Amino acid sequence: MSVDEHTVRRVARLARIAVEDHEVTKLKGELDAILAFVEELSALDVESVEPMTSVIPASARLREDVVDDGENPEAVLMNAPSREADFYVVPKVVE
Amino acid sequence: MTELCDLTFAEARKLLLERDFSAVELTQAYLDAMEAARGLNAYVLETPEIALERARASDERIAKGEAGPLEGLPLGVKDLYCTEGVRTTACSRILGDFTPPYESFVSAKMRADGAVMLGKLNNDEFAMGSSNETSAFGVVINPWRRKGSDAALVAGGSSGGSSAAVAARICLGATATDTGGSIRQPAAFTGTVGVKPTYGRCSRWGIVAFASSLDQAGPIARDVRDAAILMRSMAGYDKRDSTSVDRPVPDYEAAVGRSVRGLKIGVPKEYRVDGMPAEIERLWAEGAEQLKAAGAEIVEVSLPHTRYALPAYYIVAPAEASSNLARYDGVRYGARVNGRDVTEMYERTRAQGFGPEVRRRVMIGAYVLSAGYYDAYYVRAQKVRTLIKRDFETVFADGVDAILTPATPSAAFGVGEMANASPVEMYLNDVFTVTVNMAGLPGVAVPAGLSAEGLPLALQLIGRPFDEETLFSAGAVIEDASGRFSPERWW
Numbered sequence: 214m215s216v217d218e219h220t221v222r223r224v225a226r227l228a229r230i231a232v233e234d235h236e237v238t239k240l241k242g243e244l245d246a247i248l249a250f251v252e253e254l255s256a257l258d259v260e261s262v263e264p265m266t267s268v269i270p271a272s273a274r275l276r277e278d279v280v281d282d283g284e285n286p287e288a289v290l291m292n293a294p295s296r297e298a299d300f301y302v303v304p305k306v307v308e
Numbered sequence: 309m310t311e312l313c314d315l316t317f318a319e320a321r322k323l324l325l326e327r328d329f330s331a332v333e334l335t336q337a338y339l340d341a342m343e344a345a346r347g348l349n350a351y352v353l354e355t356p357e358i359a360l361e362r363a364r365a366s367d368e369r370i371a372k373g374e375a376g377p378l379e380g381l382p383l384g385v386k387d388l389y390c391t392e393g394v395r396t397t398a399c400s401r402i403l404g405d406f407t408p409p410y411e412s413f414v415s416a417k418m419r420a421d422g423a424v425m426l427g428k429l430n431n432d433e434f435a436m437g438s439s440n441e442t443s444a445f446g447v448v449i450n451p452w453r454r455k456g457s458d459a460a461l462v463a464g465g466s467s468g469g470s471s472a473a474v475a476a477r478i479c480l481g482a483t484a485t486d487t488g489g490s491i492r493q494p495a496a497f498t499g500t501v502g503v504k505p506t507y508g509r510c511s512r513w514g515i516v517a518f519a520s521s522l523d524q525a526g527p528i529a530r531d532v533r534d535a536a537i538l539m540r541s542m543a544g545y546d547k548r549d550s551t552s553v554d555r556p557v558p559d560y561e562a563a564v565g566r567s568v569r570g571l572k573i574g575v576p577k578e579y580r581v582d583g584m585p586a587e588i589e590r591l592w593a594e595g596a597e598q599l600k601a602a603g604a605e606i607v608e609v610s611l612p613h614t615r616y617a618l619p620a621y622y623i624v625a626p627a628e629a630s631s632n633l634a635r636y637d638g639v640r641y642g643a644r645v646n647g648r649d650v651t652e653m654y655e656r657t658r659a660q661g662f663g664p665e666v667r668r669r670v671m672i673g674a675y676v677l678s679a680g681y682y683d684a685y686y687v688r689a690q691k692v693r694t695l696i697k698r699d700f701e702t703v704f705a706d707g708v709d710a711i712l713t714p715a716t717p718s719a720a721f722g723v724g725e726m727a728n729a730s731p732v733e734m735y736l737n738d739v740f741t742v743t744v745n746m747a748g749l750p751g752v753a754v755p756a757g758l759s760a761e762g763l764p765l766a767l768q769l770i771g772r773p774f775d776e777e778t779l780f781s782a783g784a785v786i787e788d789a790s791g792r793f794s795p796e797r798w799w
Binding site for chain 1: 692
């Protein structure tokens with residue numbers, strides 16, 4: 214399995230990582246090497262095998278549906294790169 | 309005061325309680341040693357004021373007879389653990405000067421037990437790496453050198469700061485995390501003991517996530533007993549981690565020195581990989597002999613899907629990482645690079661904030677999870693994981709109590725030596741450790757000898773789920789028979 218440059222750009226877009234034109238060829242080579250490495254798995258017959266969902270026997274724990282934390286906007290916002298009052302500030306999303 | 313830093317956890321604990329010296333004196337000795345060892349780059353942040361303040365509080369509790377299990381003992385904390393009011397970056401530029409207003413569950417437990425935090429330890433960026441060379445703070449230098457050489461060697465990774473700091477005696481013990489070998493491989497490279505507990509044994513709450521179904525917290529320590537002491541404090545149920553397991557925490561220290569007579573130790577033939585150095589093979593055989601001499605029975609076992617573990621890991625781990633690392637968007641915390649619109653801001657922030665290895669893995673993860681590839685890659689890898697776990701279950705069902713393997717395929721390599729290698733060559737460092745994460749089992753790396761070049765080599769013991777105790781017992785046998793290893797001081 215190998216990827217083309219279009220796929221590299223598409224994956225970068227999915228991952229929300231800006232990729233410069235000159236980086237695409239190098240990234241393609243690196244992704245190809247990793248995909249070639251994992252290709253070995255296709256040799257296995259896994260038709261009747263259940264995919265793992267948890268390594269330890271576990272069931273979802275239930276708890277009371279009550280608020281037991283929160284009401285602390287300062288702690289939530291203290292690391293924000295940009296804020297106004299109790300809001301995060303981001304570039305305009307809606308024109 | 310350097311001799312204070314030569315004491316083990318168990319020794320220092322005893323002398324502190326006997327008031328031979330104070331926690332402040334012990335802490336100051338470590339702070340001085342850290343300053344002298346800055347060239348190793350093990351710490352990314354030293355916290356001397358916090359350390360001395362906590363040491364003073366420890367001295368007060370010791371005086372009142374209220375000492376906790378780790379009272380006054382100086383620890384280093386991997387920078388993946390959130391520490392209240394202390395910068396936490398996972399050694400990534402994208403976290404900037406992130407300062408959590410909370411403490412991870414594990415480090416909070418250790419603090420409540422009286423431990424003194426000396427500072428934050430270096431690691432590969434987001435724990436992705438096997439040499440600590442992907443850290444935004446630069447590589448950690450191994451306190452070990454090859455005989456007759458002053459070439460700088462890596463301390464392993466991702467917990468390279470933890471392993472180097474413990475080996476160089478600039479902390480008494482350290483917290484670490486292990487997703488594919490990140491505790492055991494650096495421990496092996498530095499002659500220290502590293503424990504990767506059973507999945508669910510230690511809470512992941514407050515630890516920066518890499519691959520959530522594989523990540524586990526654990527200790528790196530100078531010897532097996534110290535590792536057992538730390539483990540008892542780190543383990544335990546936390547309702548805020550939905551995969552945390554609610555079962556009693558045993559007294560691991562009591563397992564150190566317990567007889568291994570009658571235990572069945574499996575030696576898996578599939579771990580005899582092509583091109584394994586003769587000295588690693590010899591080390592492995594000697595380890596088996598040591599356990600046999602202590603009364604254990606050695607049996608050959610088969611784990612037929614071993615060779616598929618690493619390829620499956622390089623689908624599962626990047627997939628989970630791409631999902632976990634989606635949170636770094638420059639909005640709520642960390643560094644931000646502005647753009648014309650919000651999407652460009654995300655893309656620029658992540659392009660500049662993530663290093664090359666992290667970017668590679670996030671992109672691989674996005675690819676294997678994308679429409680049309682999910683079944684072929686991700687689901688297939690999770691099926692392979694079922695097979696790997698089944699291999700171990702079969703062996704344990706046959707009465708095997710623990711499995712003995714080499715910890716790494718080589719001794720520590722040189723800084724920059726792998727710079728021109730493909731990413732996959734670096735991944736092969738984890739060939740013996742990654743199966744354990746894929747199956748959720750406990751594993752320890754125990755130093756077992758020196759290479760011809762004078763570098764530490766280690767063996768790995770793999771246990772049944774939640775049977776860390778057997779690993780401490782068997783590990784102590786190897787440690788007693790092999791001796792202990794510490795580097796000659798040159799820094």
